Amino acid sequence: MPIRRSLVLVTVVLVTLVACGSDDATTPDDAGSPEGEEPTGEVATPADEATADALDELIAAAQEEGTVVFLHAPPALEEVVAQQFGEKYGITVEATRVLSTELEQRYSAEAEAGVVSADVVLTTDTGFVESSVENGWMLDLNAAGIPGYPGDFPEEFRRGPTAIPLATYFGIGYNTDLVSEEEAPTEWEDLLDPRWQGQIITPDLNSAIVWMQLWDVLERELGSDFVQGVGEQDLIVIDVSVAALEALGAGEASLLIATPNLIASGADRGAPVAYRQPDLGVEVPFPLGLSADAPHPNAARLFVHWLLSDEGIQAVSEAASLPNIFDESTLPANPVVAERDVSQERQQELLSLLGLS
């Protein structure tokens, strides 16, 4: 008897616990547009120039919706979007930073299930946005009714159906306790210096396509002798970017091939790390995606309009410690966009040049 009674008691307690937690179960949808109803107000029609009317209509409709859900791969954007966009228009921004692989997995799983919860995403794979547009999950930005787009948005940062409001470039991080400013490499070729033998950290190229893309560009631009030379430096492979950064900061090695924002996050914590941008900058884009079945379609469009404007780009690049695409002085001297697809044979070739296969 006592055991049965205690089982019943336990069940009651547990059910109560879960019921009390149900405030957590509200999805972002609850705050947004009512299900099944069209948002009031027309969606702004495409126009060659931003007309004040179209924008005003969009603002009104967006404010009715009241919320926009934003998933982003670059770090540290939550506050700035809430303050600069949210406060400006009186719209709540639910911004969550998600690693790009999880972001893409979640987004596509949700899209397949028909329950897309994000209005706008900023991810790292242009191919993902392109195929999402093809699948009908996302809209082609050129025909989505964004006031003022494309306008004078820089051509080199428009990629077909998407745009790149933020981009970063691969470079070389170094440990400032082990490497002085004079000694620190300034160009990719400096990696061949014998003093960096066993001192260079890189992720496994098989962990994400961006790494294959990087070395694909470097091999094309600087030659296979260069890549092979780097391969002979006895590279240290550390996959998880946080672990790689911490290893650099601790002095496990002197150099790390990375992006500037990763290094900046370590320096912010007080780790002895700094960054050098070689002239040859291989781009890591953060393409923008706008959901076709966005829970808050007008707020989404307004947000994209803001994000692609001078003001928005300035705000987010500063917050994320990334180059400002409108300001050439923040970009590398020779920026290169990588080829998206790297064939299996090419991947094997790069791996064996680097001594990693």
Added chain:
Amino acid sequence: MGILLVSASFAALALFPVSRLLTRVVWDAEDGTIFPALRTIVDQADLAGVVLDTLFIVLLSGALAVVVGSALAWFNERTDARIGALTDSLPLVPFLLPPVAGAIGWVLLLSPNVGFLNVIIRVAAGWVGIDISTGPFNIHTYYGMVFVYAIYMIPYVFLLVSAGIRNTDYSLEEQSRLCGAGPVRTFFRVTMPTLAPSLGAAALLVFWFGISLISIPIIIAPRAGIDVLAIRIVRLINFSFPPDTNAAVGVGLIVIVLVGTAWWVVRVVLRRGRYVGAAGKGTRRVRHQLGHWSTPVRVAFALYILAAAVLPIGALAIVSLHGFWTPNIDWGGLSLRFVSDVVFDDPVTFRALINSLRLGLLGATLGTMVAALIAVYVRRVPGRFSAFIDGAVKLPATISSVVLAVAIVVSFAGSPFNLHGTLVILILGYLLIYFPQASVAADASVAQVSTELLEASTMSGASDGRTFRRVTLPIVVPGLVAAWALLFVRIVGDLNVSSILSGSGNTVIGWQMLNVAQHGGFAALSAIALVTTAATATALFVVMGVARRLTGSADDIAPMRLGIRGGR
């Protein structure tokens, strides 16, 4: 009938997302190829090497874990080397630490150039004039991987084997000795067979655990140039969009075959083995007097706990107080600031921790109850259907948690279930993926109920229900508590399921830990990991204390003695 309903429903729930995945093995709807997943196995030339590496690491560490874990359990339960709650619970500590944090802890200690232990050893060697430039130890090697895997497997073994020992009737061993058998003969002829279910379950669990581990190898293996199956699957999913799901499922097939084989072997042992069932509650608890051997044994315990828990946690604690990893520790600058910033002052993190603890309580209890029911059903009604149910609920464990979580979203997030973003879908994910561990533990404890006991109860006039409550349940409680503990810890410390199923509406601590690590680094991750460990340890301590009280009090009842006949 009720048991059948529950078991069948749960099996159906488990099979639904899995079947969607498995159909891809046979048919790729998009480009119409047959057996696409199988083809991809052939395409990956180095897969044989990956399989061998995986098996080498898992089998070696598993064997080590079973030997060490069983020894620790035996010394703790059957000798006077036990030091109360200390030796009861401390071997479980590595199990409480989220594996990713544990792996990082060992990297902090044994990185060849700046690992804390290596630095200390080099400095000490320098004092005696020996000059070492790097190392001497390197965690990024085969032996390093086997070591860390074993550390994390030992608690599973300790938990299950302790439960098993607690249930065995010492009088059997006593009678064996009285008949003239020496201690070794008794050990192999009486003790071992009695413990066969627990050992078998422990071996299966550690094999499963080892094969599906992602967090430890992702931190340690790449630098060693080692690839394991679980990582290969993650790579195939994460490398680029769209994920190469066919190949991932293909490699997953290999995992299913390996795990299925292990499960079948253990099932054979449990069903056909001539082992002795538990004679019931109230067996005498006897502790061997070790005499002057008790000190070395205690020292061995202490060394194990030092290696498995104190050192890695110490390393994590130092880094979380310091703000970032460095061998040049600024002792004066250590502060709790990072810990409080990250855990207590951040409302999202705090809520995530509470959510996780709640989910752990609910999931563990639900899962254990269902596991017990299914174990009893399978035991009572042997046959194809019950074997099918048994297998169906264990099947999800063989599939990579990353792949399965995506399948769960696709199956349950949209209509008609509409579970998107809720706590329910999280619980479902956790249960499907971690339930098999509880199931194995429950199976082992149910196997210890001997038929003679059940027959005696029925012949004395007790109904089925009463027999279950008065006879079966008390015997299986230690094993079920082990199952509960396993589920609870795994759910609270989960990363892979949470990363797909959790979000801003249902934040949990594993997910939050990953998030925070992006700008907070090792310090933030360690802070969260340590606080989570403390919280789970407290919860576990309470539950296990209560359970021990429940089973301990049975000593007052006059023991029922049965013969030494082997039983099913």
